[in-house]
Amino acid sequence: MKTYHELLKKLIIFRQERNWEKFHTPKDLSMAAAIEAAELMQEFLWKTEEEVKAQVSKDKERFADEIADTVVYLMLLADDLGIDMYEAIERKMKKNAERYPVDKCRGKATKYTNL
Template sequence: MTDSLSRLAQQLDLFAKDRDWQQFHSPKNLASALVVEAGELLEHFQWMSEAQSRELAPDKRDAVGAELADVLLYLIQLAAALGIDPIAAAQSKLKLNELKYPVDRARGSSKKYDEL
C-alpha cells in the first residue's frame, strides 16, 4: 500500500483494537458492511437526473463525501484482513482492463468487452 493508505489502515486497526471490534471484522462482515455503505452512497443519487448528480449542493456533497469515506474505510479494512494491497490489485486490474477494452474498439462505447 502507499504510505497514506498504510497509515490509514494502521489508524483503522488501532481504532478497532481500542474498541475490541476485531472480533467482528471477518472478511465476510467487512464485505457486507462495504456493500451496505455503498448502498447508502447510492441513496444520495436516487431519483436524480444525470445533470443533478453532477452538480450537488454543498450539503449534499458533504453527505456524499461522508459515505465515500465509509466505503473507503471498509474497503481498506477488508484489504488488510485479506492481506491484499488494494493499490497493487487496482493497478493489475487496470492492466487487464486495458487488454479487454482496447482504445480502438472501446472508445465512446459502453459495451462490455465481449460485445465490442
C-alpha cells in the same frame, strides 16, 4: 498528504482500540461495504444529473462520509485478507487495458466481451 498505508494503520489502530476485530469478519466487512455503497446509491436514486449535482454541491460532506465509510470497510477487508491494494489495482488496470483497448472502446460503454 498521508499514504494509503499510513491511513490503513490509523484505521487498524482505531479498530483495535475499540476491540472491534471480532466483529470484522470478511463476511461482515463485505456486507458493511455493500450497505454503505447502497446508502450512497440511495442519495442518487430517481434524480436527474442536474439534481444530483445540486445536491452534492449543497451537502458534499454527507457524500464524502458515505464514500469514506465504504472505502474504510474495503480497506480493512483487503488488509484482513492479505490483499495489497496497490498490487491489486495495478493488476486489475492491466487486465482492463487488455480487455478494453483504446482503439475498440473509446467513447463506448460496451462490455469487453461485445467489443
